Amino acid sequence: MSSTATRAVETLLAAFGPQRWWPAETPFEVCVGAILTQNTAWTNVEKAVANLKKAGMGDGRRETGEAQFVAGLGVERLEELIRPAGTFRVKAKRLMRFCRWLIEEHGGSLDGLFGRSAESVREALLEVPGIGPETADAIALYAGGKETFVADAYTHRILARHGWLDWESGYDEVRGWWMDGLEKDAALYNEAHALLVKAGKEFCKAKAACDACPLKPMLPEGGPRERERW
DNA sequence: GACCAGGCACATC
DNA sequence: GATGTGCATGGT
Secondary structure, eight states: OOOHHHHHHHHHHHHHOOOOOOOOSSHHHHHHHHHHTTTSOHHHHHHHHHHHHHHTOSTTTTTHHHHHHHHHHOHHHHHHHHGGGSOHHHHHHHHHHHHHHHHHHHTTOHHHHHSSOHHHHHHHHHTSTTOOHHHHHHIIIIITOOSOOOOOHHHHHHHHHTTSSOTTOOHHHHHHHHHHHSOSOHHHHHHHHHHHHHHHHHHSSSHHHHTTOTTGGGSOTTSOOOOSOO
């Protein structure tokens, strides 16, 4: 008997097809995007990443060069370049701290960071100020291919609407629910998260939109469990 | 013109 | 430890 989590992901995969996240050219670019997308629409992040690449960050430098390059820009120049992503002062500082940390602790190489267990990678990332649970999981999964789940607001909302978990549940509970229910497989976690974001964006906006969601047959009696504000 | 979008750190109670 | 607030932009 497959789990609810597995059936939900299979349903979304059948409906939408593979999403092939994360949209980035290098693992380092994933890290940058993960930090820049905090509380920000992805379209704004794309502009900021494009600016960074135009300035010289990118495939040519690949890992060891990329962190050094960004760190070498200095906070003020970094602020200019990432401005379109919003909260640029905060994010420039966070990005800079991440790069410096990567250089000091891992010689600027992500390979050095990722050569250990998923939990260990996650814990290391969480030590860096500016990187919280969601950003840490996004980096570990999408840049490092580590087996961890990105439990963002969409994944939580879908669980709560279906009555599979409480609205009051915290980040770790949401993450645990998905990881307990799905096969332990980074490629699956990757695809599952991307599919849930797509479903959440398209179908969780309003009750009318919910009717068209592929997951609708999995809703409890009486429809989605709604909550004020969210 | 308000509200939101793929959070986090910090202050305050 | 729960709750509130600042960060700041571009799209709707």
